[in-house]
Every structure is written in C-alpha cells, then in structure tokens.
Amino acid sequence: MELRQLNYFLKAKELLNFTEAAKALNISQSTLSQQIKQLEDELTIPLFNRIGKRITVTEAGYLFGEYALQCINKAHEGLLLLQDLKNLITGKITIGVIYSMRIPFAKTLIQFATYYPNIKIQVVFGTTKDLLERLNLHQFDFVLIFHEKSEEAHLNYQPLLSSNMVLVTAKKSSLAQRSTISLHEVAELPLALPFSGYSTIQFFEESFRRKNLDPNICMEINDIPTLFEIVKTGHWHTILSDISINDPDVVAIPIKGKNMRRTIMIVSLKEAYEKNAVKKFYEMLKN
Numbered sequence: 001m002e003l004r005q006l007n008y009f010l011k012a013k014e015l016l017n018f019t020e021a022a023k024a025l026n027i028s029q030s031t032l033s034q035q036i037k038q039l040e041d042e043l044t045i046p047l048f049n050r051i052g053k054r055i056t057v058t059e060a061g062y063l064f065g066e067y068a069l070q071c072i073n074k075a076h077e078g079l080l081l082l083q084d085l086k087n088l089i090t091g092k093i094t095i096g097v098i099y100s101m102r103i104p105f106a107k108t109l110i111q112f113a114t115y116y117p118n119i120k121i122q123v124v125f126g127t128t129k130d131l132l133e134r135l136n137l138h139q140f141d142f143v144l145i146f147h148e149k150s151e152e153a154h155l156n157y158q159p160l161l162s163s164n165m166v167l168v169t170a171k172k173s174s175l176a177q178r179s180t181i182s183l184h185e186v187a188e189l190p191l192a193l194p195f196s197g198y199s200t201i202q203f204f205e206e207s208f209r210r211k212n213l214d215p216n217i218c219m220e221i222n223d224i225p226t227l228f229e230i231v232k233t234g235h236w237h238t239i240l241s242d243i244s245i246n247d248p249d250v251v252a253i254p255i256k257g258k259n260m261r262r263t264i265m266i267v268s269l270k271e272a273y274e275k276n277a278v279k280k281f282y283e284m285l286k287n
Contacts, residue, residue, distance in 0.1 A: 001039065001042055001043075003071070003072065003075055004035065005035050005036070005038065005039040006039075006068040006071055006072055007025070007072060008021070008025060008027075008032050008035050008036055008039075009036055009039055009047060009061075009064075009065075009068055010065065010068055010069060010072065011024055011025055012032065012036060012048065012055065013047075013048075013057055013061060013065050016054075016055055016056065016057070017054075017055065018032055018033055018036075018055060019053075036048070043060075043064070045058075045060045046058050046060065046061075047060060047061035047064060048061055085275070085276070085277075086276055087276075088116050088118075088119060088276055088277055088280060089118055090118055090119070091118075091119050091120070091275060091276075091277050092119065092120040092121070092122065093119065093120075093121055093122070093141045093275065093277050093278055093281060094121075094122040094123075094124070094139065094140050094141050095121070095122070095123050095124070095140060095141060095142060095143070095144070095281070096123075096124050096125075096126060096131035096134060096135060096139075096140040096142075096143035096144070096145075097123060097124070097125050097126075097131075097143070097144045098125070098126070098127065098128055098131065098143075098144060098145050098146065098199065098264075099125055099126075099127075099194075099224050099244065100146070100163070100200065100224075100240065100241040100243060100244040100264075101144045101243065101244075101264060102125065102224070102244065103243060103244060103246050104161070104243055105123075105144065105285075108281070108284045108285050109121065109123065111284055112280070112281055112284050116277065116280070119277050124140070127195075127199065128145040128146055128199035129199075131143040131145055132145065132267070135155075135267065135268070135269065136269075138269065138272065141268065141272070141274075141275065141278045142266055142267060142268040142278060142282075143266075143267050143268075144160065144264060144265070144266060144267075144285075145199065145264070145265060145267055146199045146200075146203070146241075146262050146263070146264060146265070147159075147262065147263040147264070147265050154269065154270055154271065155267050155268065155269060155270060156266075156267065156268045156269070156270050157265050157266075157267055158265060158266040158267075158282070159263055159264075159265060159266075160263075160264045160265060160266050160285060160286065161243070161263070161264050162261055162262065162263050162264070163241040163242050163243045163261070163262055163263075163264065164241070164242045164254050164255075164260060164261050165200070165203070165204070165239060165240075165241060165242075165254075165255050165260045165261070165262065166239070166240065166241070166242045166245070166252035166253055166254050166255060167181050167186055167189075167237055167238075167239055167252070167253045167255055168227075168228075168231055168237060168238045168239065168240050168245060168250050168251070168252055168253075169231060169234075169237045169250065169251060169253060170231055170232050170233065170234040170249065170250060170251075171232075171248075171249050171250060171251055172234050173234050173237075173251075175237075175253060176251045176253075178253050179253070179254075180253065180254050180255070180256045181253045181254075181255055181256065182255070182256050182257075183207060183208065183211060183213065183255060183256070183257060184211070184213065186215070186237075186239065186255060187208060187213040187214065187215040187216065188216060189216060189237050190216050190218045190235065190236050190237065191215055191216055191217050191218060191236065191237055191238060191239065192218060192219045192220075192221060192227055192230045192231065192236040192237070192238050193217055193219075193220055193221075193227075193238055193239060194220065194221065194222065194224070194227065194238075194240070195220045195221065195222035200239065200240060200241065201220070201239075203262065204239055207257075207259065207260075218236060219236070224240070224244060227240075228247045228249075228250060231250055232247070232249045232250060239255070240252075241262065242254075243264075266282060266285065
C-alpha cells in the first residue's frame with residue numbers, strides 16, 4: 001500500500017469519476033484505474049462499484065476512506081515536522097562534554113539556545129572514556145573531548161581548539177608570580193588531581209612516567225569546582241587545561257615542555273545522520 005494509491009483513491013471517492021479524478025491528479029485514467037485495482041487486490045475487497053462509466057463507493061470504501069484520509073494527513077504532518085527540523089524550528093540534540101570544556105562550551109550553549117529556542121538540548125559532562133563509550137552506543141549526537149592518540153575509523157574527528165596544560169595554584173601561593181614551571185618542579189608539589197578516569201590525569205601520568213618522575217599525588221577528585229576549593233587553601237595544587245580556569249582566586253602557570261599542549265576535538269559517528277541543528281552548533285563552537 002502506497003501513499004499515492006491512497007491519494008488516487010481519495011480523489012476518485014471525492015469526484016466519483018475516474019476520468020475527472022485522473023485529470024485532477026494529472027495522470028492517465030489507465031494509471032489511476034490500475035493503481036486503485038492494485039489497492040483493492042491488496043485489501044481483498046472492492047472500494048468502488050463500477051456501473052458502466054459510473055462509479056459509486058462501496059461500504060468498505062466509505063469505511064476505509066476515513067483511515068486513508070488520516071494516513072495522508074499524518075504523512076503530511078510528518079513532512080511538515082521534517083521541514084521544521086530542517087529549518088531548526090524543532091528537534092533535539094544531545095552532547096557529551098569533558099569537564100575542561102565547560103566554560104567555552106557554556107558560552108556557545110547560551111548563544112545557540114538564544115538563536116534557536118525551540119531546539120531541545122541535553123548536555124552530559126563526563127570523562128573522555130565514558131563519553132566515547134556512550135557515543136558508540138548512539139547516545140550522543142557528538143562529544144567534545146581531548147584528542148586521543150589512537151583515532152578509530154568509525155568516528156569523525158574535527159579539531160576545535162588547542163589548550164595549554166597548566167599548574168593551578170592559589171593566588172596567595174608563593175608560586176603565583178611564576179611565568180612557567182617545569183614538570184620536575186610540579187612532581188615535587190602536593191597535588192590534588194582529577195580522578196584517574198579523566199583524560200588529563202592519564203596524560204600527566206604518562207608525562208611523569210616518561211621522565212621517570214614520581215609525583216606527590218595527595219588526592220584525586222572527580223569534580224573540578226571542588227578541586228578549585230582545595231587549591232584555594234594554598235596547601236595543594238592541581239593540573240588542568242587553561243580553558244577550564246575562571247576562578248579569580250587561582251592562577252594558572254604554564255608547564256614547560258613541547259608536549260604540554262593538547263587539542264580538543266569534536267567527535268561524532270561517521271554512520272550517523274547529522275542534523276542541521278548539530279551542524280549549526282558546530283559552526284557556533286568553531287566561531
């Protein structure tokens with residue numbers, strides 16, 4: 001059963017004349033008759049009584065007509081909905097974001113929501129590992145994560161921005177006036193770091209290991225605001241991406257070394273359909 005067959009049937013039911021119905025539909029009468037006959041064969045019941053050149057609607061035709069009209073109307077509503085989706089009048093996007101991106105991401109989120117208030121947005125913050133796992137389960141339209149060494153073939157990667165890894169210390173700390181600091185010096189400080197599932201801590205564990213350093217990690221915390229509160233006491237320090245720092249009571253000191261710069265990527269599934277709303281969000285992020 002096809003929508004065009006339902007359209008042909010409804011027009012013939014309206015005009016009670018195959019010739020006039022075919023003319024109104026801009027098709028041949030033979031095409032109209034053939035399509036309606038195929039519909040009747042599929043339904044295994046006549047929809048019209050054929051009396052010479054005249055037709056009348058059977059009881060089955062009257063009953064079926066109500067449902068055929070509903071079907072056509074629903075299909076038309078679906079078409080309008082898709083047009084609205086295409087024109088960013090409706091829809092939903094789901095985004096996974098690493099904690100380091102929360103400040104620049106929030107600015108884009110506000111901008112997007114202001115321009116497209118009818119698009120529903122769901123944002124989930126998490127670690128790179130968790131977000132990638134959920135992306136692979138089709139739970140996100142895209143994720144914002146740090147660049148991973150081993151890129152997977154089924155994923156799209158778009159570079160978004162680069163950030164420097166920095167030591168975060170209290171504004172009142174004796175280190176606060178430093179312009180840079182070495183990884184050796186960082187290893188000797190009492191550190192409160194993001195939890196081990198975070199990409200940042202994994203990155204620095206590898207960096208310390210490459211230089212045979214044994215850092216003084218006093219605590220691991222899976223909440224960035226709490227890390228800031230710990231650092232502001234002046235007793236501990238942390239290591240984060242510079243784009244995640246926006247607290248006036250802490251300072252960020254660049255860590256020396258050519259490998260202390262990382263790239264944030266927009267990652268999505270290659271096989272997944274990319275909504276217009278997602279493309280527009282990409283544009284705003286990149287700008």
